[in-house]
Amino acid sequence: MSLALQTFSTVKDANSALQASGTRYLGGGTLVVRAANEGDVSVSSLVRVTEPSLSQITISGGKARIGASVTMAAIARHPELGMIAPAARAVGGPAIRNMATVGGNLFAPAPYGDFAVALLALDASVATEDGEMPIETFLAGRDTGRAVVTAVGFSLPKAETFRFLKVSRVKPKGVSVLSIAALLQRTADGAVTAARIALGCMADRPIRAKAAEKALLGCKLTPEEIAPALAVAGEGITPVTDPIASAWYRAEVLPVHLGRLLLG
Amino acid sequence: MELRKSYFADVRKDGLNEIGQPRPRLDSPGHVTGKTAYFADRNFPGMLHLKMVRSPHHHARIRSIDTSEAEKHPGVVRVLTAKDVPHNVYTILILIQIGPEDETVLADGKVRWKGEAVVAVLAETERAAQEAAAKVKVDYEVLPAVFDMEEALKPGAPIVNEYHGQNYYLYDSGECRKVRFGDVEAGFAQADHILEQSYQSSPIEHAPTETTGCVVAPEGNDRFTCYTNTQAMFFTLDNASIILQMPGSKLHFVGGTVGGGFGGKVDVIVEPIAILAAKLTGRPVCFIYSREEEMQVSSPRAAEKVVIKDGVMKDGRIVARKVTGYTDAGAYSRHSPYGAQKGAAHYPGPYTIPNVWIDTYCVYTNRTPSSAMRGFGVTIGDFALEVQMDKLARLIGMDPLEFHFINAYRDGDMKAHRQPTEGAALIECMQEASRAANWPVAEKYMAISSYGKGE
Amino acid sequence: MAKVPVQFTLNGSEKAEFVESGTTLLHALRDKIGDTSPKGGCHQGTCGACSVIIDGELRLSCLTLAETCNGADIKTTAGLAEGGMLHPLQRAFLDAFATQCGFCTPGMIMAAKVLLDRMPNPSREDVVEALSGNVCRCTGYEPIIQAVLTAARANSQNAA
Numbered sequence A: 001m002s003l004a005l006q007t008f009s010t011v012k013d014a015n016s017a018l019q020a021s022g023t024r025y026l027g028g029g030t031l032v033v034r035a036a037n038e039g040d041v042s043v044s045s046l047v048r049v050t051e052p053s054l055s056q057i058t059i060s061g062g063k064a065r066i067g068a069s070v071t072m073a074a075i076a077r078h079p080e081l082g083m084i085a086p087a088a089r090a091v092g093g094p095a096i097r098n099m100a101t102v103g104g105n106l107f108a109p110a111p112y113g114d115f116a117v118a119l120l121a122l123d124a125s126v127a128t129e130d131g132e133m134p135i136e137t138f139l140a141g142r143d144t145g146r147a148v149v150t151a152v153g154f155s156l157p158k159a160e161t162f163r164f165l166k167v168s169r170v171k172p173k174g175v176s177v178l179s180i181a182a183l184l185q186r187t188a189d190g191a192v193t194a195a196r197i198a199l200g201c202m203a204d205r206p207i208r209a210k211a212a213e214k215a216l217l218g219c220k221l222t223p224e225e226i227a228p229a230l231a232v233a234g235e236g237i238t239p240v241t242d243p244i245a246s247a248w249y250r251a252e253v254l255p256v257h258l259g260r261l262l263l264g
Numbered sequence B: 001m002e003l004r005k006s007y008f009a010d011v012r013k014d015g016l017n018e019i020g021q022p023r024p025r026l027d028s029p030g031h032v033t034g035k036t037a038y039f040a041d042r043n044f045p046g047m048l049h050l051k052m053v054r055s056p057h058h059h060a061r062i063r064s065i066d067t068s069e070a071e072k073h074p075g076v077v078r079v080l081t082a083k084d085v086p087h088n089v090y091t092i093l094i095l096i097q098i099g100p101e102d103e104t105v106l107a108d109g110k111v112r113w114k115g116e117a118v119v120a121v122l123a124e125t126e127r128a129a130q131e132a133a134a135k136v137k138v139d140y141e142v143l144p145a146v147f148d149m150e151e152a153l154k155p156g157a158p159i160v161n162e163y164h165g166q167n168y169y170l171y172d173s174g175e176c177r178k179v180r181f182g183d184v185e186a187g188f189a190q191a192d193h194i195l196e197q198s199y200q201s202s203p204i205e206h207a208p209t210e211t212t213g214c215v216v217a218p219e220g221n222d223r224f225t226c227y228t229n230t231q232a233m234f235f236t237l238d239n240a241s242i243i244l245q246m247p248g249s250k251l252h253f254v255g256g257t258v259g260g261g262f263g264g265k266v267d268v269i270v271e272p273i274a275i276l277a278a279k280l281t282g283r284p285v286c287f288i289y290s291r292e293e294e295m296q297v298s299s300p301r302a303a304e305k306v307v308i309k310d311g312v313m314k315d316g317r318i319v320a321r322k323v324t325g326y327t328d329a330g331a332y333s334r335h336s337p338y339g340a341q342k343g344a345a346h347y348p349g350p351y352t353i354p355n356v357w358i359d360t361y362c363v364y365t366n367r368t369p370s371s372a373m374r375g376f377g378v379t380i381g382d383f384a385l386e387v388q389m390d391k392l393a394r395l396i397g398m399d400p401l402e403f404h405f406i407n408a409y410r411d412g413d414m415k416a417h418r419q420p421t422e423g424a425a426l427i428e429c430m431q432e433a434s435r436a437a438n439w440p441v442a443e444k445y446m447a448i449s450s451y452g453k454g455e
Numbered sequence C: 001m002a003k004v005p006v007q008f009t010l011n012g013s014e015k016a017e018f019v020e021s022g023t024t025l026l027h028a029l030r031d032k033i034g035d036t037s038p039k040g041g042c043h044q045g046t047c048g049a050c051s052v053i054i055d056g057e058l059r060l061s062c063l064t065l066a067e068t069c070n071g072a073d074i075k076t077t078a079g080l081a082e083g084g085m086l087h088p089l090q091r092a093f094l095d096a097f098a099t100q101c102g103f104c105t106p107g108m109i110m111a112a113k114v115l116l117d118r119m120p121n122p123s124r125e126d127v128v129e130a131l132s133g134n135v136c137r138c139t140g141y142e143p144i145i146q147a148v149l150t151a152a153r154a155n156s157q158n159a160a
């Protein structure tokens, strides 16, 4: 058995092909081809779709729709996606960014998935042929779903409301020790009225720091006022241990970096 | 770069025209045009791919190996186990009489480290070889493993390598290499201060950009051409000849172009099994480490532990040095007995110390066999020694560089392993360093020299 | 094993081959077409030695399937020197001792080329960023960064 690629022009046909065992969708291939190269023989067939809508970015009415095949490089250079460009630029080196897709990032296991962390903070929706679902629902079920993701959609945040931080040991291209994205709504005097904080590497997939989100409500972003949020940032996390960092280390430094992101 | 001709003007021949001049590398035009031929750039029709089935355990007895499913896998041409290797137990340094033979080309009855080669699968494609390798069934009885050198040396520790019988290399001097010079205990008794510290390092992988490997092509006349990135061409040729029980004249080695080695490509690992595979199948064979194999399976620099006890006088003289060094060979010797021995000669450092006592152990553990890497046997020792030197200087409240001048060896000084010092230039280097780094020392140290007794 | 046709332009000339489905572009170039200038250092996307330029963009040939490149315009370091004349980047790498074992060099040159094509006068930070996906274990990077900056200067002088 070798690895075979099937190319379809419609998502519908690809979805039926994906039902066969040993079959996976091919996005940019940075994870799935890599696994095959490394001797993972569980995948014997790859499926891809050439439908043009999957490669399109549409911005209208304050909302963005990014096709699943759009690459990190395309997002990083898009004039209207400046506020989330840092999260796209955080992925890999230049060649990886030219290949890595949004769809693939949604499936990337920790320590990868930096862009998905940003999408989780933005409360994005994930579209398949069957409709749309909130990204949290999608992430929870991503291991069992077999449908092609066609796009992600989200409301464009105002520049000052969205923050993203990736911490890595190698600069500029290291793999994440952790990544954090935060969407913060604040009153004119700076008190937080709504917060969504997403964490990468704090589980096998992006998760929310719900206790910290709650603790931030009503706070101004000062060291004193955010302290309670930092204290509970690690609630419910089970960080990954890998060659980049141990679970212990990740848990220890999370409040430090969350503090820097909030105060920065 | 400036060449200071004033130093050693009377002892140096002055025909040096190349040193200090940048010269173009002969191989760089090939590198920048992509024309340089590395071993993996050789491709032959019908070439087979070799994939290794490796031990998932640190230490285990092999109860049985079942290759039947793998052999039936489409695309598989041959599956090799220990019994196929003519002389399966070898050791690299046997060429210079450093035995016993202690390592298997393919595991026989036992595995001693996680990643050890057990079964070689040969197939038409890499993918078929990977799939078939996944079908080889090895039944292991897991044994207790030991990863720490001091644990390994304790009585009752699991024996890692039966070919040695104990968890250390037995030198002609006994369980360790020893250097005895003067009377170290008398030195400590006389010293104003004593400082004992221990230093430790982890294994370090060379991580060359090109992974280890070779391509072997049968020449059709019972002779085999092996394109390899070995850093040790003749070691590899001779060891392959022993392992394969073939005269060296049947083996044609082509190499010299190495995509980064740093000492990591001096072991003899991929070539013998690939040549054997080419011989038994009559087909060209390539055996190239994956990146994961390069990082996990190829030998790293040894983990080392160095315990240094120094006796020092208030005036800066080191009067006694006692060092115990441990080199973690992993499960097999490879080049480690030699590395540990180098350490024994090296630990006094480039310093003249009247009383020296050194023991260095080459220890076997169930870790990945270690081997050569840039200055192995001395690099970690130098780290330990120089940190120790700074600590000593601090202890007696002396400038560290002046402290080095006081103890620096000079021509004619007897070294602890009883080689008289010759051609020392440490003092001159430190004088230059003092100027270059703008770290002034007392004028008297700028006036001394390595070969006259100044001061 | 199913063979599929692949057809693309490589360094200006048309190439057509049959490869097994699922073959990476790296294997197709090296083993089928005979351009061994892209190197396989990891097959995981981490070393950049296999970097090539596909339709003007830097890509990793080890993670790209050959059959997805039909109709593409592919460039490799082997095609850079024109009529025996070294490209300014090649010249600069040679002069700056930016190549030791040479295994990373073809990939480095590709990464540097897409940078200079897009940004003729890059800053040092731009160069570091552009090369960040390429590993060199020999040089310590500094000579490579200097080579790219030198080539950029040479280019702009020629243009002036």
Ligand SMILES: Cc1cc2nc3c(=O)[nH]c(=O)nc-3n(C[C@H](O)[C@H](O)[C@H](O)COP(=O)(O)OP(=O)(O)OC[C@H]3O[C@@H](n4cnc5c(N)ncnc54)[C@H](O)[C@@H]3O)c2cc1C
Pocket (backbone or CB within 6 Å): A024, A025, A026, A027, A028, A029, A030, A031, A032, A033, A034, A068, A069, A090, A091, A092, A093, A096, A099, A100, A101, A102, A103, A104, A105, A106, A107, A108, A111, A112, A113, A114, A115, A147, A148, A149, A150, A173, A174, A175, A176, C044, C045, C046
């Ligand atoms: C050297 C290197 C560095 C990297 N650095 C980073 C980093 O810094 N940050 C980071 O986040 N990631 C990193 N990655 C991981 C990876 O490149 C990214 O996560 C990327 O976004 C994955 O996308 P892809 O299109 O390449 O996925 P693929 O490999 O094509 O697919 C990955 C998985 O997702 C599934 N999939 C992909 N698209 C779809 C779809 N539309 N519908 C359904 N299933 C789909 C595939 O079937 C597969 O299981 C790195 C990878 C490499 C090799």
Ligand code: FES
Pocket (backbone or CB within 6 Å): C039, C040, C041, C042, C043, C044, C045, C046, C047, C048, C049, C050, C051, C060, C061, C062, C063
């Ligand atoms: S071989 Fe492609 S990135 Fe290393």
Ligand code: FES
Pocket (backbone or CB within 6 Å): B209, B259, B260, C098, C099, C100, C101, C102, C103, C104, C105, C135, C136, C137, C138, C139
């Ligand atoms: S020159 Fe050897 S890896 Fe760069």
